[in-house]
Amino acid sequence: MGGPPARGRFGEYGGRYAPESLVEACREVGEAFREAWADPGFRGALARLLAVHAGRPTPLTPALRLSEELGVRLYLKREDLTHTGSHKINNVLGQALLATRMGRRRLIAETGAGQHGVATATAAALLGLEATVFMGERDIERQALNVFRMRMLGAEVVPVTTGSRTLKDATSEAMRHWVGATGDSHYCIGSVVGPDPYPWMVRELQRVIGDEARAQCAAELRTGVPDHVVACVGGGSNAAGTFAGFADTPARLVGVEAEGGAGAARGRLGVLHGCRSLFLQDGDGQITQAHSIAAGLDYPGVGPEHAHLRDLGRARYVTVTDDEAVRAAVRLARTEGIVPALESAHALAWVIRAADDGDLPAGSTVLMTLSGRGDKDVSTLKELL
Template sequence: MSSRTVDPPIGAGRFGEYGGRFVPESLVPACEDVERAFRDAWGDAGFRAHLDHLLRVYAGRPTPVTPALRLSEELRVTVLLKREDLAHTGSHKINNVLGQALLAQRMGKRRLIAETGAGSHGVATATAGALLGMPTTVFMGERDIERQALNVFRMRTLGAEVVPVSTGSRTLKDACTEALRHWVTAVDDSHYCLGSVMGPHPYPWMVREFQRVIGDEARGQLEMIPDFVVACVGGGSNAAGTFAAFLDTPARLIGVEAEDGAAVTAGSDGILHGFRTRVLQDAEGQIAEAHSIAPGLDYPGVGPEHAWLAGTGQARYVTAGDADVVAAVHRLARAEGIICALESAHAVAWLVNAVATGEIRRGATVLLTLSGRGDKDMATLMEAT
């Protein structure tokens, strides 16, 4: 295994052969402006202090690490839950959004643009927009609007404009495409607040840095290094933020994808939304549709750092199916009184199955990031149960 690192990507935003910046010429200056602004801001103690202050007094950080005592007893392993579901707006998305919104203000931008699948990133962006007085436009696939009606109402209550996307599969992939197209026309006064560790450089690196507060907090809250660190992966921001603090440790890093959206394990190298990564595609290179009961994992690609970590063996990527995910939501709820998001339940489902198959042995310690809460998924769960 190669040495593990959390350094910035090399060259033009490359994690090994993945990453980069594959965008229309009209967007190259915008991406370069974001990169320059982020490098400057991230090295500015005043900017970092302002963000830390908002994360503490507004977003509710630090989030706790909760021992899952009854689930641990059932599984005969020690399960520790990093509770991003307790952050303001109900998920880890607020960490990245507050950072990008402050960066947008620093750049003199007046407006925020975002894409969303599960709605959590859209809600977080609408929240930051309301907090900072920045009009917000969120692109969301029509299919996701139907199954995430609660989060759509939350966004609109916060004053955001929600734009339905009717093309393609009408899910997260298509919302990303439309958001990028719109950014081309509005780049002078608008910042694209991308929601995960994907997109053209510097977004995969920048979002990981805004999200690494998850892993840094967790490592400081633990008395020992866990045997396993587990998180769900769609684009992969909660996993990237968690893994960042444990790359220099012996912990086994496990990213859990949707069974029918497993870009790392079932995809091949390709370019999507401005970056090179592992994507689901056919023999002609046409992007295939992903499926997941969790709309936040319904994406045919993965962040380039995850593709790189998988290729180097620094992290392992596995899958969980819809039926096991629904069962995992109920099991965690009844054991611990915590209803997690369907996205997070992928990690729980893999944990349960890994214990059953002996991959995780009795007595092991597992840190599992609960990236969000399950309020948004109640309608889906009622239909699936």
């Protein structure tokens, strides 16, 4: 999990399966990012924005009461405390700075839970850019708060009415729109998916999570490294960023997917949205519809680096049901005073289950990335509780 992968490949996964009209645009983004990432001026400008605008570094919070109940030492990496309320701002500030460096005046984005859309609208407002966000009609209905936030920030929110009307279709529409707008627009992909260079670029912009957590664990833990590092996985950006900080340690990496969107756990080799990875498919090889109570996990595949880590055995991928995630969200709220996003609650649900059934031995240290806060999910939770 270091530098850019050769030919954009993570083992047999990745690549650039894009329409001819987007191949050159992707190549330009890749070259621009490599130059920017090697430029101390760009890195310094991003670090300053992450500090003074996004609120980094985020704290490492010991979950004291829940740890006592579970018999493990659970630490939460608090991405919910960033400006806009999730890890998405880390990636978007980097891509927005890159867009201005490339002379682009507009950001295009897709969003499921709305957090990436809010982050994109926020960065665009901050840097004086336009923003167009594609969002599935179904997600617009269940994430009304974030839709209002995007529009208040000045972004255009485009409803997507095709297919499942969720994240997969929003991504498809955003990519189609970019075909006719490459001259003045930058496509700000929200996860470690899509054609090269996006899986690597987004991981590098999110590795601030893992790098910070690694240093914080070194100061907090007697061993310096947790036994387990856990994060939820849809496309997989918060997990990729977290895992990057611990890839060269003995820590066991665990990615937690939604039961109805388990690309890494149950997917088969295929191509979608410009990259070769693991996707849910029917017997004819057609991409099937994912389902999750968490809109950000409602995606039928996983980023190519996660597929590669699975094959290598370096990371383990498990699934959690909607009911388990809801129960975990309530339990964290009532033991630690933290209402997590339903996406993050999936990761916590696995920690709870694994501690209860002995998959996490008593006394284990667990670092879990709390990727976002639960404000956006209050309406969903209210209907269920």
